[in-house]
Amino acid sequence: MSDVAARAGVSHQTVSRVLNGHPHVSATTRTRVLAAIAELGYRRNLSARVLATGRSNVVGVVAQNTTLYGPSSMVQAIGEAALSADLSLTVGHVAGYDATAASRRIVERLVQQGAAGLVFIAPVDAAGEAMRLVPDGVPIVTVDGLPEWQCANVSVDQYTGGLLATRHLLAAGHRTVWHVAGPEQWHGSRAREDGWRAALAEAGAIAPPMARAGWSAASGYQCGRMLARIPDCTAIFAANDHVALGIMRALAEQGRRIPDDVSIIGFDDVPEAGYFHPALTTIRQEFADIGRQALRLLLDQLATGVKSAESALVEPVLISRDTVKTPERIPA
Amino acid sequence: MSDVAARAGVSHQTVSRVLNGHPHVSATTRTRVLAAIAELGYRRNLSARVLATGRSNVVGVVAQNTTLYGPSSMVQAIGEAALSADLSLTVGHVAGYDATAASRRIVERLVQQGAAGLVFIAPVDAAGEAMRLVPDGVPIVTVDGLPEWQCANVSVDQYTGGLLATRHLLAAGHRTVWHVAGPEQWHGSRAREDGWRAALAEAGAIAPPMARAGWSAASGYQCGRMLARIPDCTAIFAANDHVALGIMRALAEQGRRIPDDVSIIGFDDVPEAGYFHPALTTIRQEFADIGRQALRLLLDQLATGVKSAESALVEPVLISRDTVKTPERIPA
DNA sequence: GGCCGGATTGTGAACGCAAACATGCTTGCC
DNA sequence: GGCAAGCATGTTTGCGTTCACAATCCGGCC
Structure with a gap:
């Protein structure tokens, strides 16, 4: 200089x-x-600048498994939102939140590098622990976090998603709906399950036993092989689109036709869902919204200097395709 | 302190x-x-440390579209490799390499933040331009870059991938193989195409006209609707698994059975490929290898202080499933 | 004519750390 | 017993930037 x-x-x-x-x-x-x-x-030299000013316009993102469609879309969405807010983003990849040593390292790094704020993609319980490693001065926003963490948060309204999915199947004439849930450590899994139960309850339907899968097609297939042998099982709400794919395969192998014999609905609306065989009816999450909201909450905190616990909900929408019998529209 | x-x-x-x-x-x-x-x-305070020492053990990653399976897997792989090498990673997301202003910002950031080295996920031509923004002192490794960039590089051997795929279809008894290629800006698309042509040539087969898709199932579907109407078209090598999915759907709609009427092979081996209907034969890329190799090349440069142009190739492997007729094993 | 205020520029210090050098102390060896 | 060689620690300096303050110059006003 x-x-x-x-x-x-x-x-x-x-x-x-x-x-x-x-x-x-x-x-x-x-x-x-x-x-x-x-x-x-x-x-x-940015280091010198940060050193002298004590602040930076770098936002740190802590994410777990960015090969999954949901997390990677969120990171992308936050990235785009950050770009337009003239913030720059550094993403720290945690192998798994349980590996506390690793997540501690990542968080330490981000904080030591002088991140002005942190966004935690925190869809699992263990993320709460990692969050506690962040020093008090640094504002945090969680994505898919829990309310009891007392932290600014933005989530997809998974409960409503579960509600929508289940109602859609009931409206198609099914007496009840079976649910293959995601991993129980994930908050989203639990919320969708709650929505599912609520929809069944409001329709007076009996909740059948619930199966549990991971997020993969492989685990969906395992569950599907059991469900395919249950004659009563005619409507399935799957944890996500890939699980739905695995189930569909198991059903097909067992000779059960979709949607004639069994209706199925997924979650996420991955880009290829419309090209499954048959095209998958599913619940879409608006990830771009999530990015914008998360950054807005963070900027609020940066501006006011106050750690808020405000939260935002992003509404999912039903995408109706061909895996649900008699596609009668459900009343709005 | x-x-x-x-x-x-x-x-x-x-x-x-x-x-x-x-x-x-x-x-x-x-x-x-x-x-x-x-x-x-x-x-x-890491900034002070970087300021005082003049070096950092942060490597920057420049990536384009991390919602795609390939790029996101590479970032993940590099991240894991970095973690075990006790380096920390900051990922800069470029919306698109053509948006030069944006990529300039990202690269500047990474450099100014004192990144010790950069990994460019550079599977498209435009990335070459962004690379030139990096000052001389900073070592670079590209992933899926071009040899003429004179830069240390690690790639999947896409040429061999195209070769394997095409040979596999020819060995199944098809007279020739049709190819639905990916976007032509991507180096991988071109290399796979070359492999395809080479395999056809060595078998004395005539290359049919080539279709071009994006990477999405939607674009595959568009191409598939045309191919499905061509009776001669009995073997298809698709740009990637999602494109293959779209093609399969178009074929099914036209009443053409897989693999009885048409054989098809994908590329990537996304986790759900085995659960497509029918299960997709495809070419797998070992992304973990890529991460390790990329980091090794970078560490070499950091250690020696010399900007090398050494490159590494990662071999793809054929995963045989149910979308290719008469699954006779090809001779090893 | 002198004084005030704003615009423009310069000066010194501080940010938190590591490197180089300096110091006192211990140990080992002839 | 004395000297060299190492160990353990302290002192000073500088990394490249910004901040607080000072300084200069200019025009306008009483």
Whole structure:
């Protein structure tokens, strides 16, 4: 920086002012400085800046398994939102939240690097523990966190999603709906299950036993092989689209036709869901919304300096395709 | 840090030594310092450290579309490899490499933050331009980059992948193989196409006209609707698994049975590919390998301080399932 | 004509850390 | 017994930036 200053014939402070867009710099000086910067190929040292100011406009994201469609979409959404808010993003990948040592390292890193705030993609219980490693001064927003964490949070309304899915199947004429849930450590799984139960209850339907899968097609297939042998099972609400795919395969192997014999509905609306065989009816989550909301909550905290626990809900929407019998529209 | 020093009754330098694991610190002093650190909840300021040392063990990753399975798996793989090499990772998400302003911002950020090295997930031509924004001193490794960039690179051997896929279909008795390629900006698309052509040539088969899709099931479906109407088309090599899914759907709608009427093979082996209907034969890429190799190349450069152009190839493997007729094993 | 205020620039210090050098102390060896 | 060699620790300096303050210059006003 002093090189630039010397070259432009000004003091280092003036260079700093130009760099930061301070008002009281004459036009001629500014152009001289900018020219010197260009000639020398100078780029300022962000570490020194952070050190001197004590703040940064870097947002840290802690994410667990970014190969899954949900988490990766969220990270992408947050990234895009951050870009338009002129914040930059650094993503820390945690192998699994249970591996506390690893997540501690990631969080420490992010904090030590001077992240202004953190977004936790925290869809599992263990994430609560990792969150506690964050020092008090740093604002946090969780995505898919729990209310009892007392933290600003944005979630998809998974409960309503479960409700929508189950009602849709009931409206198609099924007497009850079977549910293959996701891993119980995930908050979303539990909320969808609650929605499912609530929809059954309001229709006076009896809740059949619940199966539990991971998020993979493979685990869906395992569950599906059991369900396919149960003649009463004619309507299935699957944990997500890939689980639904696995179930569909198991049903097909058992000779049960979709949707004639069995109706099935997924969750997520992955891009390829409409091309499954048959095309999967599912519940879509609006990930772009999540990104925007999460960043808005974070910026609020940064601006006010107050740690809020405000939360936002993103509404899922039903995407009706071909895996549910008699696609009568459910009343809005 | 001086607080800790005062508390432990030593100088700040001794605290620094403990923190960095320097040899000449007595055991008693060390424990006293560590106790003081714990009591005060002290965490060192990484910016100051980077400023003072001039180096950091942070590697930056520049990635484009991390919602796609390929890129997201690579980032994950690199992340895991970095964790075990005790490096930390910050991922910069570029919306698209063409948006030069955006990618310039990301790269600048990463460099200014003091990244010791950069990994470019650079599967498209436009990435070459973004790479040129990186100052000379910073080592780079590309993933799926081009040889003419003169840069250390690790790629999946897409050419061999195309070769394997096409040979497999020919070995199943098909007279020729049709190819639905990915976007032409992607290097992988072109390499797979080359492999396809080479395999056809070595078998004396005539190359039919080539269709071009994106990476999505939707675009595969569009291509599939045309291919399904061509009676001669009995074997298809698809750009990736999702494209294959779209094609399969179009074929099914047209009443063409898989694999009886048409054989099809995908690329990637996404986790759910085995649960498509029917289960998809495909070419798997070993992403974990990519992560390890990329990091090894980067560490080499960091250690030697020399910008190398060494490159590594990761071999794909054929995963045989149910979408190719007469699953005779091809000779190894 | 002198004084005030705003615009523009410069000066010194501080941010938190590690590196280089300096110091006192212990050990081992002839 | 004395000297060299190492160990354990302290002191000083500088990394590149911003901040608080000071300084200069200019025009306008009483």
